[in-house]
Amino acid sequence: METVRELRARVLFDRGRRPAFLAEDGRHVDDQDLDHGAWHFVARKEPDGPPLGYIRLSTPATGELYQSRAFLGVAGYLRVLGDAGVTPEETFEHSRLVVEHRARKLGLGAYLNAVAIGAAHALGAKAMIGTSGTKDGQHEFHERFGFRCVDGTRRYVEQYTEDVVIMFHDVSKGAGEYQDLVTKARDELPKLVAVDHVPAIATSHRRPERLNAGANTTSWQPLLFTPAVATDRDALRTLLNSGQVREIHDTIDAQIDELIRSREPWLPPAEDLAQRKNEQLGGLSEWEYGTWVYYPWSQRLVHVLPREEFRLVRTDRNRGKIERPQQRTLLGKRIGVVGLSVGNSAAVTFALEGIGGSFKLADFDEFGLSNLNRLRAGVHQLGVNKAVISARQMFEIDPYLDIEIFTDGLTKANLENFVEHLDLLVEECDTPYAKIAAREEARKRGIPVVMDCNDRGMLDVERFDEEPDRPLLHGLIGDITADELENLTKPQKVDLILAMVDAERISPELRASFDELGKTLSSWPQLASGVALGGALTAEVARRILLGGECASGRFYVDFAELITPATNTARSLV
Structure with missing residues (x-):
């Protein structure tokens, strides 16, 4: 160099x-x-x-x-x-x-x-x-x-x-x-290419043994090839001849079948679709039709329908709850997610449900063994940045997504760039500075903020798009600013977090854990079930906000300890 x-x-x-x-x-x-x-x-x-x-x-x-x-x-x-x-x-x-x-x-x-x-x-x-x-x-x-x-x-x-x-x-x-x-x-x-010196980000041309040895920790974007375009067809052939493809997965015939039946659900199950398939192919061979997606981190090459047809079939079962016009509206939205531990559940749920077609993901932390109790990933991903993991998972659901990642987390240097052009911000980070700074910038730009607390199903909604002067976190922390938080001591940070989550309303288990931090506990407790619930709650609220439904600012609880009790058992009268 x-x-x-x-x-x-x-x-x-x-x-x-x-x-x-x-x-x-x-x-x-x-x-x-x-x-x-x-x-x-x-x-x-x-x-x-x-x-x-x-x-x-x-x-x-x-x-x-x-x-x-x-x-x-x-x-x-x-x-x-x-x-x-x-x-x-x-x-x-x-x-x-x-x-x-x-x-x-x-x-x-x-x-x-x-x-x-x-x-x-x-x-x-x-x-x-x-x-x-x-x-x-x-x-x-x-x-x-x-x-x-x-x-x-x-x-x-x-x-x-x-x-x-x-x-x-x-x-x-x-x-x-x-x-x-x-x-x-x-x-x-x-x-x-001098293979032994290929940069870590350019892993699509590494030798398979290097990838399998765990060297690929930074690639997160798939490569898309449209064989109907001459340059893409040539590039795809080059890839196939390079020895970098470990697995080819081609179910395009079945996908076209699903496409036709989603458009014409009244067709009998045994209906011969050969003629309709030929019409759909429009003179192309099955190999040429649609898009081939190469995932460098797994070396898989996958054949999928073209963008619009892919999304029509993938979200077909949403109909009846999210209709086609609403689906198109949601796909036109850009969503930011800060903190990809709890936020991973939100980001992946959004991708599954078709909430947002463009995302910004921020997390500075690497996936560790202790994260395996709540973050859906595998042991082969230990040491990989959490934003990278989330982007990979989302691209494997929908390769046509537009995703930008910030592996330094949310910082002073990138805050404005991260929040710019967002329609919704999901904030799930542990750093007090980032929590407040993100909200300050979101309020300035009129962007709604959603947060799940992962305790008692606490869901926080701040509609800065409707209330530009609304106090941050409903006024629970007073008028403190992000700049005042940078030099807090650890006890001061704990006190501030307790104020943010409203210490009087947290679960007894979480309240007791704060006194044990750094003694018998390395960090506060979190469970996969709570994280999964957080993904569902933030998705529900995001959908309402982005579609103009009813969703006011406030703090709400979906507490299983209160919801699943003998008093709420609706089956008692049936026994």
Whole structure:
């Protein structure tokens, strides 16, 4: 890394043209956090010789660090992608293309560019984005690869001492005059990659034995291939030939059968559907129809219906309780979940029920053995971030979801970005600062907040969308702000949490546990049954809020100790 950073900085310094790349001690410096977790392609004349050229390819796993995102700002970046009809999860970034002066006549820059673009195509990118200088016609060079300059983004950047513009590449439109070179690079990617040094985020091309050894702890996004599209068909074949697919699961024939019967439920069970299936396929073979989904963490390749048909069948049994128009409304909502222990139950229930089509998940914690008493995961996932686990589970329910994860949890640095554009916030974290900060930001933006306490079935609802001046947590904590909570002692945090949950109403068991924390108990008690109930309660409230149903601010209890008693037994009179 130090070698390629020095190369980049020296080439970008360009004999003094860009002074920002020279440190005071005379070293050429180009340290960027974006280097960590990226693909790095280095060209050398000899295998062990000095690098002559270099290019970086970043995947959506580090999308928050993209240079183009920093250049445009979050809102501008999302607007550019939205205008192009792609999501951040489908967009890769290539950057830092540099070639030694003595090697520029060899065509090395074109080859490196083709390698990065071909790799992005092979890894399932729908689009690529990047910044480009304009002084020496760099942007025109990228245009020859199928990139286009985004209107209105050109401006002078002091660090580069020239105008910089955003370049955008639509994978479906090919790679311009270098299409053949890009295709060759894409097909040769498995041979080019130094497998033992593949970044952890790029596990879709690791050898199976490395994955099975537990190395894959960070990948969480599936790769989607539509064989009816030529570039996807080629990329899928490359994947199948790479040795990275451990299992293929194809039930598309049965899924089409379900699709037809969900549209025509009056058909007799024995009805021959052959003609209807042919009409549904529209001239495509079954292999070409729909979407193939590759899950890097399990190396499974699964064949599913196209997006709309998939969701129509998957939520067909919701009808009668959630009708089609309501289902479409719910799928158009964006939901944030903070704290993916108790929040995992909520997030997975939402995905199952079709509540929300877009999610932001935040948790800094890794899944530990003691979490197995309540979080639905397996021993093979110990050490994996909880947001990663939740995203994987949700994508395995619906691969067409739009999910963004925050593995640092909710922090001052990412709070505004996390809460931005949410329709609902589910808050289930243990940190007092995050609890209050999330509510402060949600209230400022008019976003309703839902919380389940995992004790006595306590459900908390704050309709900041209807009551913009409502006191946080119903006034139970007074006027304290998040900034005042950062330096609390442990006893002060306990007192604050007791105030938040209303100490007079908690269960006797939970009340007794607080005095034992750090003595006989490592943390407060939680049970899987309570967590599962929390997922159901938050889903019920979320559905009401998002569909405009009746759901006022307040605190409510679904206490089994009170609900399941001899006095509430409705079967007594039947015996």
